[in-house]
Amino acid sequence: MSGEKGLILLSAGGTGGHLFPAQALAEVLISRGWRVDLVTDERGDRYGGKFPAQEMHIIPATTVRGGNILSYAKTAFVLGIGVMRAWFLISRLKPRVVVGFGGYPTVSPVIAASLRGVRTIIHDQNAVMGRANRMLADRVDAVATSFPKVHMLGEKNAHKAVRTGAPVRAAVVEAATPYDPPEAGGEFRLLVFGGSQGARIFSDVVPGAIARLDEAHRNRLRLVQQCREEDMERVRFGYEAIGVNAELAPFFPDLPKRIADAHLVVSRSGASTVAELAVIGRPGMLVPLPHAIDNDQLLNATALAQAKGGWLMPQPAFTPHRFAEELTSRMDHPEMLSVAAEAARKVGNPHAADTLADVVEALAEGREIPPELKGATA
């Protein structure tokens, strides 16, 4: 029966980037007989997924902002309250392991767990370790990583690294079907999405690019585009004006299936997005979020582009004119798409959630972490 083995407490910041990998692990642990609870912040029930946790606990969190003494004091105060609440929560729930997925809401539960002697592990989805995870790396028993090399992990904690890969949901693994390239002159299915929050750049650029296509190419398009609520009307209007039939929504709950249906995906390069494109095996044109604090999206996209599983398109180059050219060339050369789809699939890891679950179970049962998983470098 589910939950008979004991409780694993997962903790993740309340956006899709952290919650979807946590959901992937929860699905596996529950199927193996563990009870799973989740600690997150107020945004947690709005991320768009369906978290399978038995219970969700909300703990106040704050981003760590520098500046003046007042903002430091406020951060310290909220963090202190968070650690206290997490301490009582952990005393009551008695989890076997606490797993953090990044984001500031993970800081208090992981600190409280380590103070109480509960075993802890954090997973970092990105090629550059996130800030919250950096704050926790000294305290935890293990650091699970998606990438073989993780920037900012630090020499001191390199021995804690366990390379699990990026956990993806069961729906993603199920969507991994062979790529069926577009037929010459036939329907061309284009999927455009920005990540868990959407991205304005695609509303700004894609309608203009499609307006520039010649009629023969434009008539072939079947378009699905994620669009922020506030951009919806102008984008809808833009497509109507040129007679393009587009399905628009602020969030697609069935995105893995839509990735599988696409001939080409145009997206940001958040960690799960890149992992999902690889596991499903679909070609992506990736426009990394520029000016991100650690440039993690650029590194994620570069990893896939270097494997020839997609194309990196820095945002300054992503203009309507250039994108219209790139799209036309892909529509005219489906073999480029097939080659990229195959290369993407080669770097995908559909077993990452199982591997991470193996590591968590080893910690829960006081066993050694399988030595063959050790070895990501800082």
Ligand SMILES: CC(=O)N[C@H]1[C@@H](OP(=O)(O)OP(=O)(O)OC[C@H]2O[C@@H](n3ccc(=O)[nH]c3=O)[C@H](O)[C@@H]2O)O[C@H](CO)[C@@H](O)[C@@H]1O
């Ligand atoms: C702006 C920002 O802070 N981005 C960060 C955030 O990205 P973000 O939150 O966008 O996260 P990811 O790209 O990792 O994941 C997006 C997730 O949302 C899902 N999805 C998306 C759109 C949709 O309509 N339906 C849907 O289900 C995707 O399938 C995917 O699972 O967390 C990532 C993981 O730490 C980081 O790499 C990103 O740099």
